[in-house]
Amino acid sequence: MIGRLNHVAIAVPDLDAACAQYASALGATVGAPQDEPDHGVTVVFIDLPNTKIEFLYPLGDDSPIKGFLEKNPSGGIHHICYEVDDIVAAREKLLAEGARVLGNGEPKIGAHGKPVLFLHPKDFNGCLIELEQV
Numbered sequence: 001m002i003g004r005l006n007h008v009a010i011a012v013p014d015l016d017a018a019c020a021q022y023a024s025a026l027g028a029t030v031g032a033p034q035d036e037p038d039h040g041v042t043v044v045f046i047d048l049p050n051t052k053i054e055f056l057y058p059l060g061d062d063s064p065i066k067g068f069l070e071k072n073p074s075g076g077i078h079h080i081c082y083e084v085d086d087i088v089a090a091r092e093k094l095l096a097e098g099a100r101v102l103g104n105g106e107p108k109i110g111a112h113g114k115p116v117l118f119l120h121p122k123d124f125n126g127c128l129i130e131l132e133q134v
């Protein structure tokens, strides 16, 4: 069911500083910030040869990453995103296996304009998983 690793997301306390550091210290090509109000974050993608890094910064008062940054003030790896061919079939299989799908369980359009879902970190070894239909 899961395919390629689409991205690794890092929640950052200072988006400009994180972008400048990756560009200067790591020679990365850093994309432009994208506000994603439906998800409560501003994202920046860094394309790598085999996957992407997604910087996350809170957008709005009830951002879902606010709590994470309060617990991890220096930032940290927030989630990993796997690609799937059919996100509804994936959801049904996961629900049948007893996994929790976050939100109202319906896919939302993510930063790449594709449907995404999130699975509770406590059900997957402490790792927040995002699925993106490609």
Ligand SMILES: CC[C@H](C(=O)O)C(=O)SCCNC(=O)CCNC(=O)[C@H](O)C(C)(C)COP(=O)(O)OP(=O)(O)OC[C@H]1O[C@@H](n2cnc3c(N)ncnc32)[C@H](O)[C@@H]1OP(=O)(O)O
Binding pocket: 009, 036, 039, 041, 043, 054, 056, 064, 065, 066, 067, 068, 071, 077, 078, 079, 081, 102, 103, 109, 110, 111, 112, 116, 118, 120, 121, 122, 126, 127, 128, 130
């Ligand atoms: C534009 C879309 C973009 C894309 O790629 O397309 C995105 O990726 S949007 C990314 C931001 N959106 C989300 O993360 C949506 C899903 N996340 C959530 O619903 C919440 O963040 C949730 C439920 C994972 C955590 O909620 P909250 O921060 O309020 O903390 P809780 O107290 O409810 O957490 C319970 C438990 O889980 C631990 N936790 C929280 N976040 C993470 C995490 N990222 N990785 C691992 N563990 C996490 C938290 O510490 C609690 O553990 P406990 O042992 O009970 O303290």
Ligand SMILES: [Co+2]
Binding pocket: 007, 009, 054, 079, 081, 130
């Ligand atoms: Co993501």
